[in-house]
Amino acid sequence: MMTKVPSPPSTTHLALPFFDEAHRTLASDLLPWCAAQEVDERDDRAACREWVRRLGDGGWLRYAVPGSAGGALERLDSRALVLLRETLGYHSPLADFAFAMQGLGSGAITLAGTPEQQSQYLAAVGKGEKIAAFALSEPDAGSDVAAMAMRAEPATDGWRLHGTKTWISNGGIADFYCVFAKTDPAGGTRGITAFIVDATASGLDTSEHIDVMAPHPLATLRFENCIVPRTAQLGELNGGFKLAMRTLDIFRASVAAAALGMGRRALAEAIAHAKGRRMFGQTLADFQLTQAKLGEMAALIDSAALLTYRAAWMRDDAERRGAPAVGDVSAAAAMAKMCATENASRVIDMALQMHGGLGVKVGTKIESLYRDIRSLRIYEGATEVQQLIIGKSVLRG
Known part of the structure; x- marks a missing residue:
């Protein structure tokens, strides 16, 4: 079950020029929906089925399929995926997982499926009636x-x-x-x-x-x-290898966004804990060392956020212009994925340290975030693979 959110996440990033009004509306509508959800996640398989059902009923899975299959937008939109995964990841990494797999699991059908295949699978994915892999x-x-x-x-x-x-x-x-x-x-x-x-x-x-x-x-x-x-x-x-890589390219920046959501939640938990924890006659937040750590955490998150939003915008812009999403676009997505997952891991580790013994207590949000974030540095291209993609792009000039 999702634990109580310490405070609503900031939405100041929505004012950045990477996003338009459709994205801002999506994000503002999603926040209260997430806050109202409570799912028992002790059984991960049952919980994922429940999240898919809720995300489908809420209309959020319509962003995982194109407009021709009942999707919310004409085509898969990386910036919408980023905002969805960041917000879901802030509230529940398992909810983020359920959403992401609907898109990734059906993405190859969106890109290369025949009209019959798209008709048979995509609309059901967007409604939460079929689970994809x-x-x-x-x-x-x-x-x-x-x-x-x-x-x-x-x-x-x-x-x-x-x-x-x-x-x-x-x-x-x-x-x-x-x-x-x-x-x-x-x-x-x-x-x-x-x-x-x-x-x-x-x-x-x-x-x-x-x-x-x-x-x-x-x-x-x-x-x-x-x-x-x-x-x-x-x-x-x-042609399967190119299809697999094209599918992963769509969702790579959204993996970075999921890490951002987890990192932002860890920072919010750390701030709430620092303001409430009293020691030596003052709060933990009053110590300069705490303030310095919180400042470092905020900078790590914001730097990764800018790379993530840039990567999503670059892919959407390439799609709009009908240009292939390769080269600079792939390198930008690799930078975002690498930096966001690595930075979020550092932020969550610092937040856990700030919580002291409570940070490693099973059942606390920080403890679960510490476990949740680790796999993001591996799946859909490990950090080392992203470094290779970036390095080759740099050498090509």
């Missing part, structure tokens, strides 16, 4: 996508999938999976194709759940002679 990682193929071992072989009745996917968010609760498999084993990243696999497909086993330090529904998926129809192919044959 993105299945790319494997036991020996995480950052190194070319090492993918899963195979998809043509068959008279469609495609036969063999292999294993792991660390799959929404694994075991999703209604369908966007799965990437090798259709040309010798082709490296140019031999990968995407498929839509319904959770009911014969030969798919999603029962192996993965327990992690901050509970989220994760699972290992096993495909044994899993047959899908020819219409399950998503996008071009052997």
Whole structure:
């Protein structure tokens, strides 16, 4: 269950020129909705299903699909995704997770799905009627996508999938999976194709759940002679790697935003604690050392926020102009993801230290944030991968 929010998050960033009135309206409407939600999150799988239902009923999942599928906006808008994830992350990282996976899990269908595929899946995702998942990682193929071992072989009745996917968010609760498999084993990243696999497909086993330090529904998926129809192919044959990267590019800046939301919440918790904690005849906030730490925390958050908003604006601007979202756009998203996740981790660690023993007490907000933030420095491209993307961009000039 979400703990009491110490104070409403600041909305001063909405005045920045990165956002327009539609974004400001979205953010101002979302804040009171979030504050009114209480979900028992002790069972992460049940809680995620509940969050998807609530986010769908509230109309917020309409921002995870395009207008043609009943979405709130004509196309996926990175700035809207950023504002949603930052606000949800401030209130409940699990709510943020539920929202994000609806977008990421169906993003490849938005980008490359046939009209029939989009009609079958996207509207249901936007209403919270179907839960989506993105299945790319494997036991020996995480950052190194070319090492993918899963195979998809043509068959008279469609495609036969063999292999294993792991660390799959929404694994075991999703209604369908966007799965990437090798259709040309010798082709490296140019031999990968995407498929839509319904959770009911014969030969798919999603029962192996993965327990992690901050509970989220994760699972290992096993495909044994899993047959899908020819219409399950998503996008071009052997075009799956580019499709996966395009999908991740849309949501990379929003991962930074989720970290921002958690960092902002940690700062708010630290401020409230510092003002209320009395020691040596004064409050903790009266000590200059405390003031210096709070100042550092605020600067870390705001610097990451500017990179995050810039990255989202750059991608949306490229989309508006019909330009490919590559090069500078990808580097900007990498900078945002790297700095926001790393900075939020530092902020949460400092907030925990400021709380003293209370910071490590199970059930406190700071303790849960400390666990929640850690995975953001790994998934959807670890910090080291973002550094490589940025470094290569710098070398290209």
